[in-house]
Amino acid sequence: MPDPSTSAPASAADAESALEQLEAISADFRGGVILDSAGKVLAATGEHETWQVAGSALFEAADQAAGDAVSHVHVGTEDGEVFAVRQNDFALVAAADRFALAGLMLFDIRAALRELRRGGVGARVSATESKAAAA
């Protein structure tokens, strides 16, 4: 039987929660977007349409540059740094301050996506409650 804590579908609220968590734990995070497998915005720190275009274009350009589907991207410019990670069925694109520590940013982004995959805090609480009720 699959574990409900790992198979719950993620909602927009879960994605927003994951993004808020990333914002809270990462000092260099400026803003970002979480996209689903179809490229639809689940949550963003700004206008959804702008972030959808920017996020999708980044992955498209990275895929073209690599000649394959990329797992993650790191671009450093004079204005700041951009990180993008594809993990499971989600993708997160984040803008960060210049000289952000790449390893730390990628770790935080992956943690946020892992949290989202589990269905966020709400799904974990309901899974715990259902386990307790079954016991």
Next chain:
Amino acid sequence: MPPKPHRVLMDRVTGYADEASAYLRRRRLTRKPFSRVFVSGGRISACEAETDEGRALFLAAADVLDAAR
């Protein structure tokens, strides 16, 4: 007459701080824009801004940074 011990210590700390700030300044000045793309198999490639693919990637990254403003 030899300098007072605390002055020697302060001079040394000041010297280290100067070295550190100069290192950080050099790092900031010499660091050029870069991009790295990672593919699932473990392949990593760096895209130069002079290539078409690299230019497209840097433009897309600039749009992301604009969206975050």
